[in-house]
Amino acid sequence: MVKLLLKALVVSLVIHGAMAAKEPSKKPRYYFPETINGFGYKFDEEGKLRNIETGEGFHFVVKEGSHEYNQLHYEALGEVITKYVYKLLETECMLRRIPVPADAEEDEPQSFVFISEDAMLNTEKLLVLIHGSGVVRAGQWARRLIINDNLKSGTQVPFIQRAVKNGYGVLVMNTNDNVRVVDGQMVKIRESENPERHADHVWNNYIMKAKAKHIAIIAHSYGGVVTTNLFANHEKEFVDRVFAVAMTDSVHFINKSGPYKNLVNVARNWVTSKSLLDTPLQTVPGDIPHYSAGVGQHEMTSWASFKSIFKFLDVMYKKATRSEEMQKPSDRKEL
Incomplete structure (x- = not known):
């Protein structure tokens, strides 16, 4: 009986050890594009952000029912836009x-x-x-x-x-x-x-x-x-x-x-x-x-x-x- 319990304990430890070894390290749950075009948008001649395919403006909801994803998507787009504005300061304003x-x-x-x-x-x-x-x-x-x-x-x-x-x-x-x-x-x-x-x-x-x-x-x-x-x-x-x-x-x-x-x-x-x-x-x-x-x-x-x-x-x-x-x-x- 003791041997059986020890064997079960060893098997359990091996299984949990293997599972722990397979657990992925903590990484971002989502990955987003690094360009505005990658998000499927562009700025038109009037400076309005437009969907490349439909010509429509920005839509916050990308995934129905997932506010977390939509918010992170919006924030990621905002970070890309920051870099875009920096570029405008350099190319359009010559700063x-x-x-x-x-x-x-x-x-x-x-x-x-x-x-x-x-x-x-x-x-x-x-x-x-x-x-x-x-x-x-x-x-x-x-x-x-x-x-x-x-x-x-x-x-x-x-x-x-x-x-x-x-x-x-x-x-x-x-x-x-x-x-x-x-x-x-x-x-x-x-x-x-x-x-x-x-x-x-x-x-x-x-x-x-x-x-x-x-x-x-x-x-x-x-x-x-x-x-x-x-x-x-x-x-x-x-x-x-x-x-x-x-x-x-x-x-x-x-x-x-x-x-x-x-x-x-x-x-x-x-x-x-x-x-x-x-x-x-x-x-x-x-x-x-x-x-x-x-x-x-x-x-x-x-x-x-x-x-x-x-x-x-x-x-x-x-x-x-x-x-x-x-x-x-x-x-x-x-x-």
Whole structure:
């Protein structure tokens, strides 16, 4: 009897050992394409994402009854689109990548920002673009708009192209790019551990070293928090050089007792509202003035305010340069 039990135990151990040996290592349950075409889509001439075969727009449901698969499929498509937008910045906007941290070693995890060829050398104007929080990366306002609406409304490409046309050097931040996978582990990127650290490093190592006398900022959603943090950390330099800050549905909070008056004086925040575009709205005392973006959708506020933003930048730039001229000593000789 004992022998039988021992034999059964040995057989059981052998079977379980064999099963354990055959158990696959933990790998992703699903594999997705690495290109937009691989997902069966392409962007048409109007920048709309279309099914290659049917011409229809994006459909979230790929597998009926499997929300997990559909969500992962959507996220994987979004990652591919991020790379596609990076490529647009390089090919359509003629921007190039520079490293974050600025002194990155070749083998260490690093992020990057995009700059125009004249960003560091343009002596007159520099425009800084700051996206919001979440999955968006440099060049994007909203992934959902890129996928479900079009590239114009969802990306920063039209803003960059208009800025270049208007004589600006351009710098595009990448504040959500904070980690890399190293040997299977998530490792934070030095000087880009979070959006505020990223922006602070870019300010110190690139923006403040740029030759532009006049700097403008366009910031969406959490980008407004990043901007107010920059002001708090670099108030003197900010006041000296930043002539305009255009926010779109910013989620910042300004303490009325803080030293934000100089920021408020050069800023405007286009927020979600059913009122007509540019309608002045009630604003908490001491905060950045609110104006209607003319839309009720948070993600759409940047694109909806596009023309108004650049009109605002023009007005503020003229105001800054007039003030600069007035402060110059007169060249006339005393009679």
